[in-house]
Amino acid sequence: MSEVIALFGGTFDPVHMGHLHAVSDAAKQVGLTKVHLLPCHIPPHKSGPKVSAEHRLAMLELVCQDWPLFSVDKRELERDTPSYTVETLRQFRQESPKAALIFIIGMDSLKSLDSWYHWPELLKLCHLLVCQRGDCPAEFNPTIQALLAQHQTDNPERLKDTPNGHILLAATRAVHQSSTALRQTLAQGHEPDLLPPAVLAYIQQHKLYQAPC
Ligand SMILES: Nc1ncnc2c1ncn2[C@@H]1O[C@H](COP(=O)(O)OP(=O)(O)OP(=O)(O)O)[C@@H](O)[C@H]1O
Numbered sequence: 707m708s709e710v711i712a713l714f715g716g717t718f719d720p721v722h723m724g725h726l727h728a729v730s731d732a733a734k735q736v737g738l739t740k741v742h743l744l745p746c747h748i749p750p751h752k753s754g755p756k757v758s759a760e761h762r763l764a765m766l767e768l769v770c771q772d773w774p775l776f777s778v779d780k781r782e783l784e785r786d787t788p789s790y791t792v793e794t795l796r797q798f799r800q801e802s803p804k805a806a807l808i809f810i811i812g813m814d815s816l817k818s819l820d821s822w823y824h825w826p827e828l829l830k831l832c833h834l835l836v837c838q839r840g841d842c843p844a845e846f847n848p849t850i851q852a853l854l855a856q857h858q859t860d861n862p863e864r865l866k867d868t869p870n871g872h873i874l875l876a877a878t879r880a881v882h883q884s885s886t887a888l889r890q891t892l893a894q895g896h897e898p899d900l901l902p903p904a905v906l907a908y909i910q911q912h913k914l915y916q917a918p919c
Pocket residue numbers: 715716717718719723724725728810811812813814815837838839840880881882883884885886887
């Protein structure tokens with residue numbers, strides 16, 4: 707498969723080292739040289755972001771300056787509807803019919819995948835590359851167990867030599883961090899761990915996340 711497109715979607719409110727370490731490890735395991743960060747506009751399954759799309763995007767662009775693995779894809783920010791992944795993937799698939807399309811998620815996202823909009827279509831469009839997450843054991847409901855029984859692979863090459871249809875549970879560092887915990891720490895006036903330095907400087911410069919969330 708010549709073209710490989712890897713996407714990592716998130717609210718990134720804000721982006722943190724949990725995201726970056728996990729995805730870097732997963733990319734290394736699969737041999738990915740580029741991952742497109744895909745900030746969502748309206749998150750489908752949680753309340754709206756606490757800061758504007760412009761700020762969330764600016765923080766991701768700072769990350770890309772320091773981490774050559776990453777670039778940003780703004781297409782979900784340009785839509786005014788909820789950022790349903792299946793709709794975004796359909797667009798990528800239309801643009802690149804033969805590419806290996808890899809959507810990267812954390813373990814918590816896999817566990818609730820059967821609540822996503824039109825979720826049975828996801829693996830017809832892409833592969834899923836799943837990162838470990840601290841405090842999130844790999845225990846699945848029967849629907850996700852059945853999905854794994856049908857689609858799981860232990861071979862990272864399958865994600866690059868076929869266009870869609872496989873799930874790989876990557877052996878990534880399990881980082882205990884969330885954007886929610888970071889926002890709480892910032893609102894209490896403390897300096898949190900596990901934020902990229904340029905992102906922390908941006909948050910301080912623009913006085914973001916000062917209100918309790
Ligand atoms: N510490 C982490 N380790 C691995 N994956 C993570 C981690 N934090 C988030 N992810 C994954 O990154 C993706 C985007 O996450 P998101 O931007 O919502 O961050 P979050 O920390 O989960 O945010 P919030 O606390 O606001 O829910 C999701 O697939 C999520 O599972």
